[in-house]
Amino acid sequence: MTELTLIGAPTDVGASVLGASMGPDALRIAGIARALQGLGLAVQDLGNLSGPGNPQAAPQGGFRHLVEVTRWNEAVFAATLSALQAGRLPLLMGGDHCLAIGSISAVARHCSARGRRLKVLWFDAHADANTPASSPSGNLHGMPVACLLGHGPAQLTQLAGAAAALQAQQITLVGVRSVDATEKSFVNTLGIEVYDMRSIDELGMRAVMQAALADVDENTHLHLSFDMDGLDPTIAPGVGTPVRGGPTYRETQLFMEMLADSGALGSVDIMELNPALDLRNQTAELAVDLLESLFGKSTLMRA
Numbered sequence: 001m002t003e004l005t006l007i008g009a010p011t012d013v014g015a016s017v018l019g020a021s022m023g024p025d026a027l028r029i030a031g032i033a034r035a036l037q038g039l040g041l042a043v044q045d046l047g048n049l050s051g052p053g054n055p056q057a058a059p060q061g062g063f064r065h066l067v068e069v070t071r072w073n074e075a076v077f078a079a080t081l082s083a084l085q086a087g088r089l090p091l092l093m094g095g096d097h098c099l100a101i102g103s104i105s106a107v108a109r110h111c112s113a114r115g116r117r118l119k120v121l122w123f124d125a126h127a128d129a130n131t132p133a134s135s136p137s138g139n140l141h142g143m144p145v146a147c148l149l150g151h152g153p154a155q156l157t158q159l160a161g162a163a164a165a166l167q168a169q170q171i172t173l174v175g176v177r178s179v180d181a182t183e184k185s186f187v188n189t190l191g192i193e194v195y196d197m198r199s200i201d202e203l204g205m206r207a208v209m210q211a212a213l214a215d216v217d218e219n220t221h222l223h224l225s226f227d228m229d230g231l232d233p234t235i236a237p238g239v240g241t242p243v244r245g246g247p248t249y250r251e252t253q254l255f256m257e258m259l260a261d262s263g264a265l266g267s268v269d270i271m272e273l274n275p276a277l278d279l280r281n282q283t284a285e286l287a288v289d290l291l292e293s294l295f296g297k298s299t300l301m302r303a
Contacts, residue, residue, distance in 0.1 A: 004041045004295075005083040006033065007092050008048035009076055012274075013068045014098030014140035017240035018056075019276030023284075024048055024093040026238075026275040030284040032093075032291065039295050044088065049075045059138030063153065069098050069140045070155045076102030077159050084110040084267070091291075094271035096240075097128060098140040100225045101147050105159035107223050107267050108166060116221045119264075120148075120171040121212060123255070124227040125243040127176055127183045127194075134182035141272070145171065149190065168192050172212045174255070175200065175230040178243045197245055205251040209258040222264035224294070227272045228283060236286055238278025249286075256293035265294065 008024030051072040083090035111118040150164030168190040177197040233242035
């Protein structure tokens with residue numbers, strides 16, 4: 001797609017740390033629209049979606065802010081589906097990672113209607129696969145993968161319809177290095193494909209991406225859900241839940257370049273950017289730099 005829609009979702013209602021609500025505007029300040037227009041994309045910025053504030057309340061029934069998270073995800077779902085139905089590529093600017101429930105549910109609905117196969121690459125330091133029974137905090141940004149697979153409250157698991165938005169074989173986790181024991185059991189039991197940091201260390205990013213993209217074909221809609229804390233915090237300090245030992249700048253550039261080479265990219269989330277914890281907006285600028293590679297900017301010298 002050469003037409004792209006930016007969707008801002010300024011909320012940290014699903015997170016443990018305040019600040020991700022400022023992420024969309026930090027990306028705008030870093031020049032996201034101008035950078036993507038420079039690659040020949042027709043960029044439409046819808047501005048920021050509206051939704052409830054963050055009540056900073058205690059968990060109830062195993063969740064923090066379930067009502068607010070649901071309302072935000074309903075707004076994200078509607079905006080994402082509208083962009084897809086208009087033939088545009090939606091780029092969701094978060095906001096915390098709970099919002100991927102809405103965006104990916106919309107992509108799943110769209111792919112089902114069009115008879116296309118959906119594949120999700122989830123770039124993250126965390127598996128985000130807690131369930132209400134296993135979550136130590138009740139923060140919903142730790143549960144989106146589980147919710148998308150049908151394990152969570154009905155108001156989030158059924159955004160795309162009665163069935164779960166995803167099956168386990170449709171999602172691949174990349175860069176994982178901080179996982180609760182219950183999450184590990186959940187992921188392994190369902191057979192979710194995971195390339196954790198040891199895999200990247202041992203195999204290299206090139207081999208990991210070749211394996212992750214091996215089943216992508218001309219009928220595949222590829223969705224990237226990219227959590228900025230997936231990167232090593234030495235290069236991306238502006239995140240709420242940093243974990244040492246993540247992919248380097250060059251490894252992540254290769255990740256993006258190989259996604260671009262696949263020709264299958266259909267939708268994107270950029271999540272968990274927290275300007276309150278950043279240094280002179282460098283994490284937002286890094287995000288824009290990486291997005292340029294995702295949308296075709298090449299560092300190759302050869303023709």
